[in-house]
Amino acid sequence: LQTGGRRSGGYQPALWDFDSIQLLKTTNCEDERHLTKRVDLIGQVKKMLVDVGVNDVARLELIDELHRLGISWHFEDEIIEILYSSHRSWVDPTDLYSTSLGFRLLRQYGIPVSQEVFDCFKNDKGTNFKPSLGNDIKGLLQLYEASFLQTQGEETLELAKEFATNLLHKKLEGSDHEIDNNLLSSIRGALEFPAHWRVQMPNARSYMNAYKKRADMNPTVFELAKVDMNIVQAQFQQELQETSRWWEHTRLAQQLPFVRDRIVECYLWTTGVLQRREHRYERIMLTKINALVTTIDDVFDIYGTLEELHLFTTAIQRWGDNDSMMQLPPYMQLCFLALQDFVIEMGYDILKEKGFNSIAYTQKTWVDLIESYLIEAKWYYNGYKPSMEEYIKNAWISIGGVPILSHIFFRLTNSVKKEDVDRMHQYHDAVRASCTILRLADDMGTSLVEVERGDVPKSLQCIMNEKKCGVEDARKHVRSMIEETWKLMNTEMMRVDSPFSKHFLEAAANLGRMAQFVYQDGSDGFGMQHSKVNNLLRGLLFEPYA
Numbered sequence: 001l002q003t004g005g006r007r008s009g010g011y012q013p014a015l016w017d018f019d020s021i022q023l024l025k026t027t028n029c030e031d032e033r034h035l036t037k038r039v040d041l042i043g044q045v046k047k048m049l050v051d052v053g054v055n056d057v058a059r060l061e062l063i064d065e066l067h068r069l070g071i072s073w074h075f076e077d078e079i080i081e082i083l084y085s086s087h088r089s090w091v092d093p094t095d096l097y098s099t100s101l102g103f104r105l106l107r108q109y110g111i112p113v114s115q116e117v118f119d120c121f122k123n124d125k126g127t128n129f130k131p132s133l134g135n136d137i138k139g140l141l142q143l144y145e146a147s148f149l150q151t152q153g154e155e156t157l158e159l160a161k162e163f164a165t166n167l168l169h170k171k172l173e174g175s176d177h178e179i180d181n182n183l184l185s186s187i188r189g190a191l192e193f194p195a196h197w198r199v200q201m202p203n204a205r206s207y208m209n210a211y212k213k214r215a216d217m218n219p220t221v222f223e224l225a226k227v228d229m230n231i232v233q234a235q236f237q238q239e240l241q242e243t244s245r246w247w248e249h250t251r252l253a254q255q256l257p258f259v260r261d262r263i264v265e266c267y268l269w270t271t272g273v274l275q276r277r278e279h280r281y282e283r284i285m286l287t288k289i290n291a292l293v294t295t296i297d298d299v300f301d302i303y304g305t306l307e308e309l310h311l312f313t314t315a316i317q318r319w320g321d322n323d324s325m326m327q328l329p330p331y332m333q334l335c336f337l338a339l340q341d342f343v344i345e346m347g348y349d350i351l352k353e354k355g356f357n358s359i360a361y362t363q364k365t366w367v368d369l370i371e372s373y374l375i376e377a378k379w380y381y382n383g384y385k386p387s388m389e390e391y392i393k394n395a396w397i398s399i400g401g402v403p404i405l406s407h408i409f410f411r412l413t414n415s416v417k418k419e420d421v422d423r424m425h426q427y428h429d430a431v432r433a434s435c436t437i438l439r440l441a442d443d444m445g446t447s448l449v450e451v452e453r454g455d456v457p458k459s460l461q462c463i464m465n466e467k468k469c470g471v472e473d474a475r476k477h478v479r480s481m482i483e484e485t486w487k488l489m490n491t492e493m494m495r496v497d498s499p500f501s502k503h504f505l506e507a508a509a510n511l512g513r514m515a516q517f518v519y520q521d522g523s524d525g526f527g528m529q530h531s532k533v534n535n536l537l538r539g540l541l542f543e544p545y546a
C-alpha cells in the first residue's frame with residue numbers, strides 16, 4: 001500500500017490569496033447610513049410581529065421567513081414571547097398546516113410541545129395518518145418538516161415522516177397542475193434538506209433570491225434582509241481578514257505544501273456553526289481550529305510515514321516534553337508548535353475571562369483526536385478493513401469535532417462549573433451526536449476521493465464491504481444513520497436538565513448542519529472546492545447583495 005513516495009491529496013491551490021483578502025473594503029458594517037436604515041427596518045418588522053391584527057398563522061409564517069432569511073436574531077425576544085403566548089391558538093384539529101408549523105417553531109426555539117398534538121390527524125385505530133390529508137399539500141409539507149424535530153422514541157413523528165415523505169414524492173412524480181412552482185421547488189428542497197437540517201447564514205442568500213420572486217413577499221422584510229446581509233458580510237470579511245493574517249503568520253501552507261490551503265473555507269464553516277453576530281471572537285478561534293485540524297489530518301492521511309506518525313502521537317501525548325518534540329522531523333515540529341501555541345493562547349483567554357483553567361481538558365481533546373488518527377493510519381498501512389461499528393467508534397472522534405466543541409463549550413458557557421466540564425469531556429451524548437453527523441456527512445462528501453488516493457475505508461466503504469452493496473445503497477444507509485443521529489441530537493437539545501447552555505447546543509447542532517451544507521449532494525465543498533458550495537460561499541462572503 002505504501003509505495004515509498006508520499007501520497008498527494010490532489011488538492012488545488014487556494015482560490016483567494018492573502019493580498020486579495022486583505023484588500024477587501026469592509027466599511028459596510030460601520031456605515032452609518034446602512035446601520036440607521038437597518039434600525040428603522042427592524043422597527044417596522046417588529047410592529048408586524050406584534051400587530052394584533054395579524055392572525056396567528058400569518059405570524060408563525062413570518063417567524064419562519066425571518067429565520068430562513070437569516071434575520072430572526074433581531075427579533076428573538078419578540079419571537080419567544082409570541083411562541084409562548086400563542087401556545088394553544090395554532091393547535092387546530094382541522095388544520096394540519098398551522099399545527100405542524102407551530103409545533104416545529106416551538107421545538108426549534110426549545111419550547112416543549114408534545115407530539116400528541118398530531119393525534120387528532122390519525123385514523124381511529126391511531127395506526128396511521130388519515131388518507132384524506134393527502135390533498136393538503138402545504139399541510140403535508142409542514143408535517144414533513146415538523147417530523148424532523150423528532151426525539152428518540154416518538155413514534156407518531158416517525159409515522160408522520162413516512163406518511164408525508166411518501167405523499168410528497170408522489171406529488172412530485174404526479175402531474176398535479178394546481179401546485180405552483182414555488183411550492184414544488186420548496187417540496188423538492190425540503191425532501192433533500194429538511195428545514196431543521198439547514199444552517200441559517202450560509203443559506204440566507206439563496207432563500208432571499210427565492211423570497212424576492214414570491215407574489216406574497218413582504219418588501220420591508222426583504223429590504224431588511226438585504227441591508228442586514230451587506231452589513232454582516234462586511235463583519236464576516238473583517239473576521240476573515242484577521243484569520244488569514246494568522247494563517248499567513250504560521251507559514252504552515254508554505255512549509256507543508258501538501259496540506260489543504262483552505263483558510264476561507266475554514267472560515268465559512270464558522271458562519272454556519274456560530275451564527276450570532278456577537279460571536280466574532282469564537283468564529284475567529286473556530287477558524288484556527290479548523291485550519292489546525294485540516295493540517296494535522298492531512299499529515300496523518302496523506303504525508304506522514306507510520307514511523308513519523310507514531311513520533312508525533314507520542315509528542316502530543318507528552319505535550320510539553322521537549323525531547324520527544326525534538327525527535328520530530330521539522331515539518332512536524334512546526335505543526336506541533338502551532339497547535340501548542342493556539343491551545344495555550346485559548347487557555348489564557350478562557351482563564352482570564354471565565355476564571356477556569358481549561359488547558360488539561362482542551363489538550364485531552366487533541367490527544368484523543370490524534371490517537372484516533374493513528375488508529376486510522378495503522379488500519380490504512382496494514383490494509384485493514386474495519387466493520388462499520390468498529391470504524392464509527394473511532395471515526396466520530398477522528399473527524400475533529402471534539403476539540404471544536406470543547407473550545408466552543410468554554411467560550412459559550414457563562415459560568416463554567418467543573419461537573420459540567422467533566423460531563424462534556426466524558427464526551428456527552430450531545431457531543432457524540434454532533435460529531436457523528438459531522439463524520440457521516442463528511443464521508444458522504446469526501447470518502448470516494450480519499451479512498452481513491454489512499455485512505456482508510458470510511459462509512460460508505462465499510463457499508464459496501466459489510467452489505468456487499470453499491471455506493472448508492474450505501475449512501476441511503478448512511479443518510480438513515482444521519483436521521484437516527486438527529487433524533488439523539490434533538491433529544492439532547494430538548495433535555496430540560498442539560499449541562500449545556502442553549503447557545504452551545506445550538507452550535508453543536510449547527511456543526512452537523514454545516515457539514516451537511518458543505519457536502520451537499522454528496523460532493524466535497526471544502527477540499528475540492530465544489531462549485532455549488534463555492535458559489536454560495538462567494539455570495540455570503542464576497543459579493544454584496546445589490
Ligand SMILES: CC1(C)[C@@H]2CC[C@@]1(C)[C@@H](OP(=O)([O-])OP(=O)([O-])[O-])C2
Nearest residue numbers: 290293294301398399400442446526
Ligand atoms: C473541517 C473538517 C471537517 C475536518 C478538517 C477538514 C475537514 C473538512 C475534514 O477533512 P477530511 O480529510 O474529510 O477528514 P477525514 O475524513 O480525513 O477525517 C475534517
Ligand SMILES: [Mg+2]
Nearest residue numbers: 276278279503
Ligand atoms: Mg450570544
Ligand SMILES: [Mg+2]
Nearest residue numbers: 297298301450
Ligand atoms: Mg482527511
Ligand SMILES: [Mg+2]
Nearest residue numbers: 297300301398
Ligand atoms: Mg483523517
Ligand SMILES: [Mg+2]
Nearest residue numbers: 301376455456
Ligand atoms: Mg483518514
Ligand SMILES: [Mg+2]
Nearest residue numbers: 442443446447
Ligand atoms: Mg473525509
